[in-house]
Amino acid sequence: MPRVVFENITKRYGTLKVLANLNLTVEDGAFLVLLGPSGCGKTTLLNLLAGLIETTDGRILIGDRDVTDLDPRDRGLAMVFQSYALYPTMSAAGNLRFGLAAQKLSHAEIESRVAWAAKLLQIEALLDRKPSQLSGGQRQRVAIGRALVKRSGVLLFDEPLSNLDAKLRTEMRLEIKKLHAELGQTVVYVTHDQVEALTMATQIAVMNGGVIQQFGTPDEIYDEPANLFVARFIGAPAMNVFDATAKSGAGSAATAVLDGIGATVDLSGCRLAAMPPDGARLCIGLRPEHFLTGEPNGAASAAQFDLPIRDCEKTGNDATAYLEAGGQIVAMRIDPARARTLKAGDRLKARFPLDHINVFDAQTGRRL
Amino acid sequence: MRSELATNSVAAGSTAGNSAARARKRRFKGSSVAVFAFLCMCAAFVAIPLYVVIVTSFKPIEEITLGHIFALPVSWTITPWFKAWNTMCTGLSCDGIKSGFLTSIEILLPSLVLSIALSSVTGYALALWNVRWAGTFLFVLFICAFVPFQIIMIPLILVIANLGLFGTVWGIAIVHAILTMPLLTLIFRNFYKDIPRELINAAIMDSGGFWLIFRKIILPMSANIMVVVLILMITTVWNDYLVGLTFGGISAQPMTVILANAVVTSRGEVIHNVNMAAAIITAIPPLVVYFALGRFFVQGITAGAIKG
Amino acid sequence: MAPQLALTPALAITLVGFVWAIGWTIYMSFTRSRRFPDYGIDPAGWLSQYQRLFGDDAWETSLRNLVVLAIGSALAIAFGFILAAMVEREKFGEGTFRTIFLYPLAVSLIVTGLVWRWMFNPSLGIEAFLHQLGWTSARFNWLATPETAMYGIILASIWHGLGFYMALMLAGLKSINTEIWSAARIDGVGIWRLYTGVIIPMMKFTFLTCAILLSLGVVKAYDIVVAMTNGGPGTSTWTPAYFAINAYSTRSNIGFASAAAVIMLLITLAIFLPLVLITAWQNRRREAAGT
Numbered sequence: 001m002p003r004v005v006f007e008n009i010t011k012r013y014g015t016l017k018v019l020a021n022l023n024l025t026v027e028d029g030a031f032l033v034l035l036g037p038s039g040c041g042k043t044t045l046l047n048l049l050a051g052l053i054e055t056t057d058g059r060i061l062i063g064d065r066d067v068t069d070l071d072p073r074d075r076g077l078a079m080v081f082q083s084y085a086l087y088p089t090m091s092a093a094g095n096l097r098f099g100l101a102a103q104k105l106s107h108a109e110i111e112s113r114v115a116w117a118a119k120l121l122q123i124e125a126l127l128d129r130k131p132s133q134l135s136g137g138q139r140q141r142v143a144i145g146r147a148l149v150k151r152s153g154v155l156l157f158d159e160p161l162s163n164l165d166a167k168l169r170t171e172m173r174l175e176i177k178k179l180h181a182e183l184g185q186t187v188v189y190v191t192h193d194q195v196e197a198l199t200m201a202t203q204i205a206v207m208n209g210g211v212i213q214q215f216g217t218p219d220e221i222y223d224e225p226a227n228l229f230v231a232r233f234i235g236a237p238a239m240n241v242f243d244a245t246a247k248s249g250a251g252s253a254a255t256a257v258l259d260g261i262g263a264t265v266d267l268s269g270c271r272l273a274a275m276p277p278d279g280a281r282l283c284i285g286l287r288p289e290h291f292l293t294g295e296p297n298g299a300a301s302a303a304q305f306d307l308p309i310r311d312c313e314k315t316g317n318d319a320t321a322y323l324e325a326g327g328q329i330v331a332m333r334i335d336p337a338r339a340r341t342l343k344a345g346d347r348l349k350a351r352f353p354l355d356h357i358n359v360f361d362a363q364t365g366r367r368l
Numbered sequence: 369m370r371s372e373l374a375t376n377s378v379a380a381g382s383t384a385g386n387s388a389a390r391a392r393k394r395r396f397k398g399s400s401v402a403v404f405a406f407l408c409m410c411a412a413f414v415a416i417p418l419y420v421v422i423v424t425s426f427k428p429i430e431e432i433t434l435g436h437i438f439a440l441p442v443s444w445t446i447t448p449w450f451k452a453w454n455t456m457c458t459g460l461s462c463d464g465i466k467s468g469f470l471t472s473i474e475i476l477l478p479s480l481v482l483s484i485a486l487s488s489v490t491g492y493a494l495a496l497w498n499v500r501w502a503g504t505f506l507f508v509l510f511i512c513a514f515v516p517f518q519i520i521m522i523p524l525i526l527v528i529a530n531l532g533l534f535g536t537v538w539g540i541a542i543v544h545a546i547l548t549m550p551l552l553t554l555i556f557r558n559f560y561k562d563i564p565r566e567l568i569n570a571a572i573m574d575s576g577g578f579w580l581i582f583r584k585i586i587l588p589m590s591a592n593i594m595v596v597v598l599i600l601m602i603t604t605v606w607n608d609y610l611v612g613l614t615f616g617g618i619s620a621q622p623m624t625v626i627l628a629n630a631v632v633t634s635r636g637e638v639i640h641n642v643n644m645a646a647a648i649i650t651a652i653p654p655l656v657v658y659f660a661l662g663r664f665f666v667q668g669i670t671a672g673a674i675k676g
Numbered sequence: 677m678a679p680q681l682a683l684t685p686a687l688a689i690t691l692v693g694f695v696w697a698i699g700w701t702i703y704m705s706f707t708r709s710r711r712f713p714d715y716g717i718d719p720a721g722w723l724s725q726y727q728r729l730f731g732d733d734a735w736e737t738s739l740r741n742l743v744v745l746a747i748g749s750a751l752a753i754a755f756g757f758i759l760a761a762m763v764e765r766e767k768f769g770e771g772t773f774r775t776i777f778l779y780p781l782a783v784s785l786i787v788t789g790l791v792w793r794w795m796f797n798p799s800l801g802i803e804a805f806l807h808q809l810g811w812t813s814a815r816f817n818w819l820a821t822p823e824t825a826m827y828g829i830i831l832a833s834i835w836h837g838l839g840f841y842m843a844l845m846l847a848g849l850k851s852i853n854t855e856i857w858s859a860a861r862i863d864g865v866g867i868w869r870l871y872t873g874v875i876i877p878m879m880k881f882t883f884l885t886c887a888i889l890l891s892l893g894v895v896k897a898y899d900i901v902v903a904m905t906n907g908g909p910g911t912s913t914w915t916p917a918y919f920a921i922n923a924y925s926t927r928s929n930i931g932f933a934s935a936a937a938v939i940m941l942l943i944t945l946a947i948f949l950p951l952v953l954i955t956a957w958q959n960r961r962r963e964a965a966g967t
Contacts (some may be wrong), residue, residue, distance in 0.1 A: 050858075050862060051861075051862075052858050052861060052862075071861070071864075072861040072862045072864070073861065073862065073863070073864025073865075074864075077862060078862065079858070079859070079862045081855040081858065081859060082855070083853060083855055084855075085853060085855035085856050085858065085859040087856065087859075087873075087874050087878075088878060089874070089877035089878055089880075090873075090874075098863060098865065098873065098874075099862075099863030099864065099865065101865075101869075102863060102864040102865050102866065102869070103864065146859075146863075150863075
């Protein structure tokens with residue numbers, strides 16, 4: 001399976017620069033997710049790869065071929081669209097066959113591929129139906145089937161699950177992941193949903209404002225966000241970010257004093273590239289699920305909190321407490337059983353362990 | 369060189385020659401040029417008759433007889449225009465088409481008022497008020513919109529004659545209102561159906577009655593559709609020939625009828641430049657409306673065609 | 677109460693101006709009315725007007741011309757689609773092209789006919805122009821011979837209606853989901869196959885609408901005939917509408933004219949009803965499939 005390389009990609013619409021000098025490599029067989037909010041440029045990048053729009057500058061390589069000047073049909077790709085884009089006047093089988101006819105394959109070959117894809121996606125019974133007679137999930141499968149029959153090395157997805165309801169989305173996520181494991185194509189997948197990204201990707205490129213904010217595995221993105229944008233974008237509920245001031249203590253130990261609540265956070269457990277100088281402005285990021293609200297077990301903690309509860313949200317198997325912290329709301333994951341005993345106004349004591357602390361420079365937003 | 373932030377990947381060795389390659393790549397597809405050329409040819413086919421008419425109307429007779437139909441006039445003259453307006457012979461008299469111009473206006477204004485008033489109220493009633501037989505009525509109207517004029521022509525003549533309105537502009541205006549009522553009603557009804565039900569209900573709760581709601585709420589919201597309908601009607605009525613011919617008698621002949629009489633049915637010498645000038649004068653009002661309000665015109669035509 | 681009251685004018689007009697009027701004309705077609713209505717029907721000869729009609733050569737010509745005009749004018753739909761597809765693809769100058777192609781609609785058919793008649797003039801029009809270019813054997817005098825006169829009318833009709841069908845087709849093309857175009861580009865489908873296999877089938881309804889509108893327009897063809905040939909040479913460019921008007925105004929025969937009008941109505945219904953039935957049937961099928 002080919003690898004995909006974006007080299008110094010710039011895309012301009014008149015004076016509006018959507019992408020600027022973007023570089024990205026997708027290893028062969030990888031499942032890359034382009035993740036970001038609307039308008040971040042992820043769909044533009046996908047369309048550039050597909051050849052549906054032209055680059056203003058830069059090169060695109062698929063395998064060893066420079067495809068920058070090639071038409072979509074000559075790039076050896078397949079694509080699954082957000083609204084499926086099935087040809088409405090043809091049956092499902094017709095849709096699967098239509099693109100193959102352009103490749104000049106034998107009739108037998110076409111039929112065998114159609115049968116293979118239908119079996120893989122469990123749509124054999126639907127082959128004779130027209131798209132208008134299929135449900136959303138079924139249409140999605142046919143759209144995926146149309147892409148798979150091409151047996152291309154690279155497979156593109158443009159927010160394919162956004163038109164499905166929540167339950168179907170979960171099913172299809174598993175399907176797509178399974179397909180990738182079986183077929184091993186190089187996949188470039190665009191979405192704004194971080195759950196899809198975290199569950200399906202082998203690599204994620206988080207994008208904002210036309211720039212890749214961070215490129216790495218899902219674990220890297222989650223555990224070590226490279227900047228404040230990534231930190232806040234990934235994770236639900238979102239990471240709590242506090243403004244703080246650095247204080248260098250004795251030796252090389254550093255602490256940060258959080259604005260508003262004045263709590264001190266011990267930074268000795270963090271692997272910082274460099275110690276922040278005394279008085280430097282920082283942003284400290286603490287994820288809701290890492291707070292400890294149970295009985296202390298003697299392990300050292302980086303910070304202690306004693307805050308009043310604003311509200312508790314219970315979702316059956318999980319619960320989140322929202323606490324007032326000097327003008328800011330702090331979210332903490334708590335045990336559902338515990339949540340039932342709490343109400344607004346109660347005070348909750350919590351500790352934060354030494355690791356899992358994210359430190360960012362307050363000015364640049366970059367991770368330290 | 370610029371260095372942007374936050375990418376972890378390896379750039380595969382960019383070359384400075386990229387920008388040059390990109391400039392060259394601004395593909396001028398051969399097919400694109402061919403398509404544009406074909407479109408221009410067809411546009412010329414459509415535009416040329418207008419050009420020919422205009423050019424002919426400014427030529428003196430001597431140049432016409434030379435037979436260079438596409439050539440620009442060597443000596444421009446507006447005499448044909450004066451003649452067309454004042455002295456052209458149209459059947460019985462030689463007074464030019466100016467009387468026809470006036471008659472057409474006298475026909476147009478009442479037609480507009482009658483047809484729009486009638487159809488807008490009818491469309492409003494059918495769209496927003498509960499009338500039990502509305503569905504059937506609309507279906508009947510739909511069919512009426514398509515019946516050929518000839519099938520109701522003679523009875524209408526009798527009715528208009530019995531009303532003493534034969535050969536008057538009001539007679540013609542009434543016939544236009546009748547003929548266009550089905551289509552216009554459907555257009556208005558489709559437009560008014562899109563007004564949110566809650567708005568009407570709120571007005572009813574505010575003790576608004578049928579006419580009050582129409583005046584205070586519906587009419588102010590109708591600007592868009594009124595323009596569309598207006599343009600459609602102006603074109604239809606001004607360019608009409610058959611209704612004016614049939615119901616105008618001798619005394620109320622619209623411009624198209626006089627033009628046809630002068631050019632088509634007259635015997636004797638055919639004066640081409642005068643005829644062309646007369647044709648342009650006849651064609652100008654709707655053309656002006658078209659070029660000034662083109663967008664609404666397109667909407668109007670397709671609204672008139674795609675209904676139901 | 678008020679809505680019903682407000683509807684009475686429209687109701688009255690429909691009942692009198694359309695329903696009663698159509699009934700009256702149908703009735704008249706069975707009578708021997710000439711200059712004035714004669715309400716007596718001779719049971720033995722109640723179809724006499726129709727027999728006269730179908731024995732009349734001019735009527736036969738009219739019907740034939742109707743078919744010829746319909747088929748010829750259908751070129752306007754084909755060209756309209758081609759132009760719309762091109763305009764839609766090219767994007768550049770779309771507004772200008774659309775303005776140019778549509779202006780003939782604002783021109784009355786009388787003026788249209790006169791202008792084309794002028795251009796068909798053998799000694800002063802296009803034929804003269806072609807001769808001047810050196811092509812001395814060129815013939816562009818279609819209106820002079822019975823065999824070709826109808827073609828002149830067809831050409832003028834196409835000129836007049838081209839923009840209209842282009843506009844309808846353009847609207848239809850624009851309603852196609854943009855992702856279909858993208859999918860086809862990725863599928864590597866050739867232009868020809870794209871249009872014939874995907875786009876045109878998706879525009880079935882638009883084509884049908886155009887065909888219906890064209891047919892209805894052709895049945896009503898009168899102004900253009902008067903302006904271009906006044907029915908001539910001889911009766912070679914008569915249309916049913918022209919025939920009916922002529923039967924009333926020139927031949928002063930109400931019964932005869934009514935019969936012609938009734939046939940026109942039947943033709944209209946024959947064109948119109950299938951559409952209504954197909955749409956109703958399609959709607960019922962769609963509801964049953966539960967989409």
